[in-house]
Amino acid sequence: MTTGDTVRLVEATTPRTAELPPLERVSPGSREELASLLAEASASGRRLLIWGGGTHQGIGYPVEADLVVDTSRLDRIISWEPDDLTLVVEAGARVAEIEAELATKGQTAVLPEVPGGATVGGVVAAGVSGYRRCRYGPTRDRMLEVTLATGDGRIVRGGGRVVKNVSGYDLPRLATGSLGGLGVIVSVCLKLWPTRGFRATVEVEDPAAAWRRLYRPLAVLQTPRGSFAYLEGVPDEVVAKADALGGRWTEGHQWPGPPDGEYVVSIRVRPSDVARAVEVIPAGWDYVAQHGVGEITAAGAGSDTVERLRTWAESRGGWVVVLWAPPDSPVDPWGTPPQGLDLQRRLVGAFDPARVVNPGRLPGRI
Amino acid sequence: MASPGRRLALGAVTLAADLRRVLGADRVSDDPLERHLYGKDAGVFRGRAALVVFPETTEEVAEVVRIAEEHRVPVVARGAGTGLAGGAVPEEPAVVVALTRMNRIWDVDLDDRTAWVGPGVINLDLSRETSPHGFHFAPDPSSQSACTIGGNVANNSGGPHCLLEGSTVNHVLGLEVVLTGGEVITVGGAAPDPPGLDLRGVLVGSEGTLGIVTKVLVKLTPNPPDVRTMLAAFGTVEDAAATVTGIIAAGIVPAALEIMDRAMVEAIENWLHAGLPVGAAAVLLAEVTGETATVEDEARTIVEIAQANSAREVRIASDEAERALLWKGRKSAFGAVAQTAPDYYLHDTVVPRTRLVETMGRIYEIAAKHGLAMMNVFHAGDGNLHPLIPFDSSDPEAWEKVQKAADEMVELCVRQGGALSGEHGIGREKRDLMPLAFGEDDLAAQACIKAAFDPSETFNPHKVLPRGTSCFDRAVPIPEGAWI
Numbered sequence: 001m002t003t004g005d006t007v008r009l010v011e012a013t014t015p016r017t018a019e020l021p022p023l024e025r026v027s028p029g030s031r032e033e034l035a036s037l038l039a040e041a042s043a044s045g046r047r048l049l050i051w052g053g054g055t056h057q058g059i060g061y062p063v064e065a066d067l068v069v070d071t072s073r074l075d076r077i078i079s080w081e082p083d084d085l086t087l088v089v090e091a092g093a094r095v096a097e098i099e100a101e102l103a104t105k106g107q108t109a110v111l112p113e114v115p116g117g118a119t120v121g122g123v124v125a126a127g128v129s130g131y132r133r134c135r136y137g138p139t140r141d142r143m144l145e146v147t148l149a150t151g152d153g154r155i156v157r158g159g160g161r162v163v164k165n166v167s168g169y170d171l172p173r174l175a176t177g178s179l180g181g182l183g184v185i186v187s188v189c190l191k192l193w194p195t196r197g198f199r200a201t202v203e204v205e206d207p208a209a210a211w212r213r214l215y216r217p218l219a220v221l222q223t224p225r226g227s228f229a230y231l232e233g234v235p236d237e238v239v240a241k242a243d244a245l246g247g248r249w250t251e252g253h254q255w256p257g258p259p260d261g262e263y264v265v266s267i268r269v270r271p272s273d274v275a276r277a278v279e280v281i282p283a284g285w286d287y288v289a290q291h292g293v294g295e296i297t298a299a300g301a302g303s304d305t306v307e308r309l310r311t312w313a314e315s316r317g318g319w320v321v322v323l324w325a326p327p328d329s330p331v332d333p334w335g336t337p338p339q340g341l342d343l344q345r346r347l348v349g350a351f352d353p354a355r356v357v358n359p360g361r362l363p364g365r366i
Numbered sequence: 367m368a369s370p371g372r373r374l375a376l377g378a379v380t381l382a383a384d385l386r387r388v389l390g391a392d393r394v395s396d397d398p399l400e401r402h403l404y405g406k407d408a409g410v411f412r413g414r415a416a417l418v419v420f421p422e423t424t425e426e427v428a429e430v431v432r433i434a435e436e437h438r439v440p441v442v443a444r445g446a447g448t449g450l451a452g453g454a455v456p457e458e459p460a461v462v463v464a465l466t467r468m469n470r471i472w473d474v475d476l477d478d479r480t481a482w483v484g485p486g487v488i489n490l491d492l493s494r495e496t497s498p499h500g501f502h503f504a505p506d507p508s509s510q511s512a513c514t515i516g517g518n519v520a521n522n523s524g525g526p527h528c529l530l531e532g533s534t535v536n537h538v539l540g541l542e543v544v545l546t547g548g549e550v551i552t553v554g555g556a557a558p559d560p561p562g563l564d565l566r567g568v569l570v571g572s573e574g575t576l577g578i579v580t581k582v583l584v585k586l587t588p589n590p591p592d593v594r595t596m597l598a599a600f601g602t603v604e605d606a607a608a609t610v611t612g613i614i615a616a617g618i619v620p621a622a623l624e625i626m627d628r629a630m631v632e633a634i635e636n637w638l639h640a641g642l643p644v645g646a647a648a649v650l651l652a653e654v655t656g657e658t659a660t661v662e663d664e665a666r667t668i669v670e671i672a673q674a675n676s677a678r679e680v681r682i683a684s685d686e687a688e689r690a691l692l693w694k695g696r697k698s699a700f701g702a703v704a705q706t707a708p709d710y711y712l713h714d715t716v717v718p719r720t721r722l723v724e725t726m727g728r729i730y731e732i733a734a735k736h737g738l739a740m741m742n743v744f745h746a747g748d749g750n751l752h753p754l755i756p757f758d759s760s761d762p763e764a765w766e767k768v769q770k771a772a773d774e775m776v777e778l779c780v781r782q783g784g785a786l787s788g789e790h791g792i793g794r795e796k797r798d799l800m801p802l803a804f805g806e807d808d809l810a811a812q813a814c815i816k817a818a819f820d821p822s823e824t825f826n827p828h829k830v831l832p833r834g835t836s837c838f839d840r841a842v843p844i845p846e847g848a849w850i
Contacts, residue, residue, distance in 0.1 A: 083615040084718045084749075106617055127559055138558065140567060141536050148811075154838065156811040160803065162716040164533060164748045164788040166522045166571050167796075167803055168830055169815045173535070173567030181563060194617030215591050215657060237659035270556035272477035294558050318557035338562040339551040343818060347563060350814035350837055363562045 013257030015116035016264070016324060018057035021049065025068040031147070031155055031186045037069065038183065039153025042354040050180050050358055052092060052122030055115070058264070058324035059126055060179055060333050060361035069184065071121050078187060079161075082107060085192040086144065086161055091121025091185045107192045110136045113255040121185045127177020131219040131230070131255060134211075134292045136193055143172035145189035148182055151352020161189045174347075180358030181344075181366065182351040198235035201228050202242045202249040208275045210245055211291040220291040222278060223256055230255075259286035261299030263306050263325055269294050269318035280312050297323070303331045310335050334363040341366075378416050378459070381437045385419055385461070388429040393420040404444065404462045408509075410711065410759075411452035411794050415442075416459035422467045424580040428548035431578065431824065434461050435546065440827050443574040445485065445517030448509040450712055451793030453521065453573045457828040463578060465516050471495055472581075478556050479586045480539060485516025485579050492584070501586035504531035507789070508697045519579050522571030524789035526622040526696065529747040530655070531587060533789065535570040540583030543569060545576075546820055556583065568815060573791050574826040576819035590655035593621070594665040595683040595692055598672040599646035603627055603730070603742070605675045606648035607722040610746040612671040613652070614719055618664050623747030624651040624696055630741040630754070633702040640695035643679055650677075650746070651696055699743040700754070706739070707756035711768045715776055717784035719749045725782050729753055729775055736771040750788035751779065777802060792830045800832055813837045 028034035041048055049065035051057070052072075071092030078088040082105045089098060095115035102108055111123055112130040124146075129138040136142075145159035148171070158171025172189075175182055204210040204220070207227035211220040218230040229245060230253050231238045242249040258264065267277050271294045278289050278296065285300030298309070303325075310320035314336055322333040338344075341364045348355070348366050360366070378396070385394045394417060395401070401415040416439060421427045434441045440460040447454055456462060469486035476499055483492060489510040493502040505518055506525035513523070519541070524533045531537070540554035554566035569576055600606040606625050613620065626634070626649045631642045642649055650672065654664040669680050683689040703710050717725045726742075733740035733755065744752040753775055757764045776786060780802045787796055800809060812830070814837035819825075 081718060081720055083611060084720045085614060085619075086718070127564070129559075137532065137536055140564060141532060150811070150838075152838070154807045154811075157804070157808050158811065160716075160785040161783055162718055162749055162785045162788075164524055164528065164716055164745070164750050165785040166533075166789055166791050167786045168792060168800065168809075168812045169576075170522075170535065170568050170571055171811065171815075173564050174815070176564060176567070177559065178563055194619065196617050215588060233657075234659040234663045237657050240659075266559075268557045268559055270478045270480075272475075273557075294556070313557075316557075317555055319559075319561055321559075321561055334561045338553070338560050340545075340553060340565055341562070343545065343551075343565065344563045346818035347815065350818050351811070 013260065015055045015114060015118070015258050016260055017117055018054040020051065020054070020068060021065070023049070023065060023068050025070060027070050027073045029073045031074070031149060034069070034074070034184060034186065035149045035153045035155050038149050038151060038356065041067070041356040042152040045354060046356060047359050048356050050125070050184050052119035052125070053094065053117035055118040056122050056126035056128065059321065061365055063358050063361050071119060071184070074186065077101070085194070086163070086189055087192055088145070088161060088187060088189045089120050090187045091119060093120050094118070095120060095123060102192065103195070106195050108195050109190045109192055110142060111139070113253070114257045120188065124176050124188055125179055125185055131221060131290060134219045134290060135216050140173045140176035142191040143176050143188060144191050146172040146175045147186040148175060148184065149186050150183035151354060151357045155186070159189065163191055179361050181348040181362050183357055195232065197233045198238045198251070199253050200231045200238050200242050200249045200251055201254050202231060202245050203227070204229050204245050207291045214241065221256060222289040222291060224286060256288050258297050259288060259299035261286065262301040263303070263331070264297065264299040264323040265306055265309065266321045266323055267296040267298055267309055267313050267318065268321065269313055269316055273316050273318065277313070280309060294318070303329060306331045337363045377437060377439070381433070381439055381461070382417055384433045384437070385417065385430060388433065389419055389421060389426060404464065405456060407447045407449040407452060407454045409450040409452050409795060411455045413456040414459060415456055415462040418462045418464055420464050420467050424542060424544065424550055427463065427544045427578050427580050428550055430461065430463055431544050431546070432548035435822055435824050440824055441578070442826050443516070443520070443578045445514030445520070446488070446512045448513040449517060449521060449791065449793065450714070451787070451791045451795040453791050453793035453826070453829060455794060457794060466514065468580065476501065479588070480556050481584050481586060483515050483582050483584060485514060485519065485582060487515045489513050489515060489518060496586055497589065500589050502589055503584055504528070504537050504587040505534045508700060515582050515584065516579055519570050519582055520572070520574050521789065521791040524745065524750065526624050526745055529623060529745065530619055530621045535567060537585045537587070538566065538570050538582055539585055541566050541569055541579050542581035543577040543579050546822055546824060550580070554583065571791070573793060573830055575816060575829050577825060590621070592658045592661050593653060593655045593689070594661045595651070595653045595689040596665060596668065597642070597681050597692060598650045598652070598677040599643040599679040600648045600650065600675070600677055601646070603648040603726050604723050605677070606650045607726050607746060609650055609672050609675040609677070611719055611722055612675060613668055614747070616667060616671060618654070618667060620652050620664065620668070620747060621655040622651070622653040623745070625649070625742065625744055625746040626651070626696065626699065627742040629739070630699055630743045633706055633741065634695045634699055636705060637702045638695050638698065640691045642695055646678060651692060696743065703741065703754060703756055707758055709757055709759040711755045711757065711772060713751065713753045713772055713775055714787050714790035715751050715779035715784055716788040717749045717751065717779050717782045721782040721784070722746060722749060725751070725779060728778055732771050732774045732778065736767045738767060738771055745788070748788070749784065773799070794829055797828070797830060798832050809835045810838045
């Protein structure tokens with residue numbers, strides 16, 4: 001077996017964080033305070049930009065706001081039931097702190113592995129997932145319950161604090177990735193997973209083949225600096241798999257940070273197109289490609305490159321979503337709008353009739 | 367002037383004629399027997415179909431929706447009718463849209479591990495089709511040899527193996543759906559996280575109240591390389607429930623964790639002779655999947671936890687035949703009840719797993735208080751209870767008692783921090799119990815979703831939400847110029 005120095009691990013960079021705009025800022029300390037702020041904004045037409053950790057503020061059309069509402073004071077763990085594998089947490093809680101707490105009892109909410117200052121609410125609102133979605137599914141699959149303050153200041157709850165539930169419409173999933181379209185996420189109940197056993201990061205030559213060969217790896221990532229399979233489980237089995245994959249591995253999981261550049265984009269394609277997507281990315285661009293998932297985060301310069309990547313991805317039934325762009329970017333942040341845009345508009349209108357929460361940010365400038 | 371009933375009858379005639387122009391005479395039925403049969407699902411409620419139609423294409427479904435809307439008659443989509451909550455039972459005379467003929471499996475894509483399937487494809491047929499290639503469709507309700515994928519989507523169905531794999535929503539990547547006005551859209555897809563709101567997520571589990579799903583992109587799950595199925599017999603149901611809590615607390619999420627109580631085990635054994643331990647107060651069926659070292663390690667831990675909770679007997683299935691027999695016993699449990707009484711009422715509620723022991727004890731007390739027999743077979747691993755009450759529906763007093771006991775059981779579970787339904791849905795059965803779990807504004811928010819999708823209330827009306835629930839009554843003044 002080979003460990004340590006022989007594995008060239010990817011350096012974990014810190015995610016980019018947006019600068020707060022020069023606007024008045026309020027930090028509600030309770031959901032009631034938040035709700036009355038929203039009711040007042042709806043009555044007066046004051047437009048609000050919702051702020052968590054600032055790590056996903058580059059997504060969507062720029063928001064013209066009058067006031068920043070930051071969720072940093074809504075950061076409590078409301079309940080953690082380790083024996084039931086559920087966690088109820090307020091939106092402003094930091095992902096890094098929550099995961100550190102959960103790890104003390106060998107559990108995880110499978111939130112992004114390199115979160116920077118990201119908050120739970122921000123991750124849910126942006127609909128982003130960690131690399132381990134390859135094994136555990138996306139963040140929305142762990143959303144058991146959501147409490148929202150709607151645009152017009154009502155507190156509404158959907159779902160429940162149990163792992164299986166069909167009681168009415170799935171508001172928790174609808175809220176995931178809604179970027180403020182339904183209001184402000186106050187708290188969520190997340191399904192947790194136990195993390196058991198021995199961990200290894202294995203260097204692989206052919207990541208697509210490694211994904212096909214492994215039974216449910218946590219992740220298989222490809223970067224310009226190497227490709228890695230992430231394993232966890234019974235020690236003998238993990239070591240046997242690591243050896244079978246080529247034998248260059250190290251204990252523990254070392255995750256790459258998100259690439260950074262003038263443009264940072266999320267290329268989303270069917271899983272079998274990941275290898276092709278990597279070939280389409282030009283030299284000089286950095287990327288992390290998730291095999292088995294279909295998401296490639298890529299960063300580099302040139303709006304024309306982004307347009308070219310988008311044309312290619314959309315021709316294959318996929319999407320390119322801009323995560324960060326320069327202020328004067330000519331690139332549309334979403335690309336071709338999804339089907340059912342009128343329906344999305346009606347849904348947003350029902351929850352935020354005066355359209356005061358992150359107005360215009362969603363596809364179709366909803 | 368014609369009476370209202372007469373007017374309705376005339377309306378039905380022109381409606382039928384319009385539908386026959388699209389579907390032909392043989393796929394629009396006004397036959398009284400057919401209308402009677404399609405007015406019921408596998409539960410206890412009965413409604414009446416005005417007409418039953420059998421579309422074969424998306425375009426035909428869209429036309430049916432357009433015509434029904436023109437005639438202001440609701441549509442109720444239906445798969446195999448195995449639902450138990452009255453979700454497919456028309457509450458008022460409706461066009462019942464039977465989707466069983468839309469049963470093609472297209473494009474099984476083993477590279478992407480997906481398949482596009484018609485809503486009428488039978489759940490087990492999909493797994494049979496893909497199993498030789500090493501994949502299956504993970505949701506496995508007990509009715510899987512009869513129920514359809516469209517019905518699974520409507521109810522976000524589960525099954526024993528959704529403890530590890532998640533319910534139907536985790537296995538549906540995209541949907542083609544017919545909306546109001548006959549508009550056809552595709553939401554989701556094989557590529558992850560499409561931009562915009564997750565319409566796919568809210569359509570799954572919406573019980574046919576938002577639109578009619580005409581194609582489903584399902585995720586295929588790799589068959590596990592190894593499996594261990596074991597059975598443990600206990601002297602009390604509480605010991606079995608405590609074992610379940612102990613397994614989850616030990617950091618193991620098995621593929622399945624099922625409990626059957628004494629009455630249920632006896633009913634199964636009388637009929638199937640699967641070798642289940644008759645006489646035990648509870649039998650726990652546990653299955654772990656994965657690679658050999660993992661399943662051996664997890665099976666060992668589960669056996670230890672069962673023994674620590676006073677298991678009388680623990681056995682591991684020695685081969686595939688023994689494993690299949692154990693599962694056959696579990697999955698045919700509801701059929702086995704027929705020998706006990708002519709009818710049964712099957713409940714579906716959820717409690718946090720930490721409340722299993724206490725809740726089970728109190729559910730037995732409720733049944734005893736009402737002088738009712740009760741059998742239990744349930745998905746213990748995710749806290750999903752299925753108390754089953756055998757009774758004779760020809761005795762009106764018995765039915766009244768059953769309903770009373772059932773309502774008390776739901777209330778108990780909700781008070782324990784649980785949910786109204788884990789996998790059967792709200793339908794008509796639990797519609798009026800929704801206020802137990804949700805406040806007025808929570809329900810109004812749900813009504814907003816319904817209103818945004820279905821402003822003409824065409825799709826399966828009066829289901830899921832209590833009558834009178836409507837989207838928010840806007841008290842907030844809307845500023846001038848604001849977009850609504």
